[in-house]
Amino acid sequence: MQLTPRQGSILERVKQSQPITAEDLAAELKVSRATIRGDLAILTMSGYLEARPRVGYTYAGREQGGEALARLLELCVREVQSVPVVVKATSSLYDAIVATFVEDTNTLFVVDEAARLLGALSQSDLLRSSIGQVDLHRMPVSVIMTRSANLVTLQPDETILSATRKLRTHGLTSLPVTKVVQTAAGQHLEVTGVISLRTINALLAEVAEIR
Known part of the structure; x- marks a missing residue:
């Protein structure tokens, strides 16, 4: 799965400041929370991030299941x-x-x-x-x-x-x-x-x- 520039920026900021909330991520990227909601969902489903209620996002790397999901989403x-x-x-x-x-x-x-x-x-x-x-x-x-x-x-x-x-x-x-x-x-x-x-x-x- 090829990441967009914004998704790459999100990953870098999570690595540096984990755990970090969606609000703080949006503030660092100078965009609204709604703007990155879709990116966060994709990164979480793909195994890059882990979302923890009331804690925020942490970097999870690429798990096997995440790789499988990424391949699934890219299937024609x-x-x-x-x-x-x-x-x-x-x-x-x-x-x-x-x-x-x-x-x-x-x-x-x-x-x-x-x-x-x-x-x-x-x-x-x-x-x-x-x-x-x-x-x-x-x-x-x-x-x-x-x-x-x-x-x-x-x-x-x-x-x-x-x-x-x-x-x-x-x-x-x-x-x-x-x-x-x-x-x-x-x-x-x-x-x-x-x-x-x-x-x-x-x-x-x-x-x-x-x-």
């Missing part, structure tokens, strides 16, 4: 992505509900006959639709799906850290991994994988075992 999503569960835009809401249980997934991705990504729908979307006066066997998923233009997506070469930030920022449980396909008719997106909180939790569990 294509290396750990799961197979996406897709349904056709003409599929009924009933078929979509069945698919979520059979495939044990919270999110379905909607495609057309040419495999172009049209949108996505979640179990919550399906639940809300089933409560109303709707014929689940006749209404197509395209009616309730979130359109592709409004989806938050990942590129195959983005990192797990980037995926985690997007999931947290947008309050989502999964993100589609997409690629741009060029055809004579123009460009379109195809979904090639999915990264979910379940995927990330499983990876973190592996890192925890290393610790």
